[in-house]
Amino acid sequence: MDRRIERSRQMIMQAFIGLLEEQDFEKITIQGIADRANVNRGTVYLHFTDKYDLLEQSVETYLMMLVDSCLQEEGVATELSREQLIRAFTYLKEHASIYRVLMTNKGIPTFRHRMTQFIKGNITVVVNYMNLETGIHRDVMAQFLSISVTGLIEWWIVESMPYTPEEMVEQMTKILEARLQLWST
Amino acid sequence: MDRRIERSRQMIMQAFIGLLEEQDFEKITIQGIADRANVNRGTVYLHFTDKYDLLEQSVETYLMMLVDSCLQEEGVATELSREQLIRAFTYLKEHASIYRVLMTNKGIPTFRHRMTQFIKGNITVVVNYMNLETGIHRDVMAQFLSISVTGLIEWWIVESMPYTPEEMVEQMTKILEARLQLWST
DNA sequence: CTGCTTTTGTTGAGAAATGAACAACGAAAG
DNA sequence: CTTTCGTTGTTCATTTCTCAACAAAAGCAG
Numbered sequence: 126m127d128r129r130i131e132r133s134r135q136m137i138m139q140a141f142i143g144l145l146e147e148q149d150f151e152k153i154t155i156q157g158i159a160d161r162a163n164v165n166r167g168t169v170y171l172h173f174t175d176k177y178d179l180l181e182q183s184v185e186t187y188l189m190m191l192v193d194s195c196l197q198e199e200g201v202a203t204e205l206s207r208e209q210l211i212r213a214f215t216y217l218k219e220h221a222s223i224y225r226v227l228m229t230n231k232g233i234p235t236f237r238h239r240m241t242q243f244i245k246g247n248i249t250v251v252v253n254y255m256n257l258e259t260g261i262h263r264d265v266m267a268q269f270l271s272i273s274v275t276g277l278i279e280w281w282i283v284e285s286m287p288y289t290p291e292e293m294v295e296q297m298t299k300i301l302e303a304r305l306q307l308w309s310t
Numbered sequence: 311m312d313r314r315i316e317r318s319r320q321m322i323m324q325a326f327i328g329l330l331e332e333q334d335f336e337k338i339t340i341q342g343i344a345d346r347a348n349v350n351r352g353t354v355y356l357h358f359t360d361k362y363d364l365l366e367q368s369v370e371t372y373l374m375m376l377v378d379s380c381l382q383e384e385g386v387a388t389e390l391s392r393e394q395l396i397r398a399f400t401y402l403k404e405h406a407s408i409y410r411v412l413m414t415n416k417g418i419p420t421f422r423h424r425m426t427q428f429i430k431g432n433i434t435v436v437v438n439y440m441n442l443e444t445g446i447h448r449d450v451m452a453q454f455l456s457i458s459v460t461g462l463i464e465w466w467i468v469e470s471m472p473y474t475p476e477e478m479v480e481q482m483t484k485i486l487e488a489r490l491q492l493w494s495t
Numbered sequence: 496c497t498g499c500t501t502t503t504g505t506t507g508a509g510a511a512a513t514g515a516a517c518a519a520c521g522a523a524a525g
Numbered sequence: 526c527t528t529t530c531g532t533t534g535t536t537c538a539t540t541t542c543t544c545a546a547c548a549a550a551a552g553c554a555g
Contacts, residue, residue, distance in 0.1 A: 127542085127544080129512075129541095340502075
């Protein structure tokens, strides 16, 4: 694949997220995005049909890159390993400026939702291993925990990563284990 | 002018300076530069004849950009104004990672020399206004002061800019005035 | 020295990006 | 309402960049 394509896409999406931090989505113009990306206005239309498509593709792409950051190699274990989680947190830390906007911008709830869904999928695996106390449904439990994890990650990024990825993974693991033991028979 | 030209040049020079920080000039390859700049190897040859030309042009370009940062608009006063100096220090602060390498890398003394020459030119104007004590030649005085200023700037950048541009300009002005009064009749 | 690998510098065909133009649309101001 | 202005989305000729290939030179191990 021609490297110019991926490079242009990256520059445009990066500029777009940057603008999203400064002004409202509706106030953003294609010309503004092109200027910030240091790209011709026509080039934006070469890769995205319009603003809304750019938003969708950005959410999709950055979510995929986050998922890839922990899924690369390592076989297809059902449960996410400690190393994979650390890689994900490290990746988030390196691209914190992007993901802070994606997670906190109130005009873009899509990313938070999609990310929570992904986390839920992985937490469900863990939840299914446990024998829960009668009365607590597994899907409710998984939903509750995944929202919690999303919130924790958001807090970590907004607070400029006050702990190392290793510390965060350790803390998170401990909390999850404690919760699951608390509500299991 | 086609924006791709300037963009490619910038990406390549930036990658080059970055590599210069990590390895010796002679160990750097064109392929390595191209990789880091995310550019085809052929593109490097499109703008620079070889490694050495790239080095020369980088020194020249970054020196010019530093000079431009304080010379833009403001008419052609003989003496650099406080505002111009603050702009220059602010510019240096914003591109500290580049200029730290350019000033400290021992394989590239050219940049330091050229920068000192530029400073000397401006300090000479100030020195010529003063009535120096007999026995101190103006050119020696100018040389002495310009080297001092260069060293001060290097220290400021290497120490990660411990003072604001405004503070630095104020300090520098005071020192220069004190020196000049000390040695004038 | 000899073979082996890496790097260099160049080429050409094809792909992508550019600048400049255009009509169409919506918003704001008179 | 009309005019102005900025934005949109599209077009096209031109320029730059890419990729792959190449021969030649340089670096290096045995």
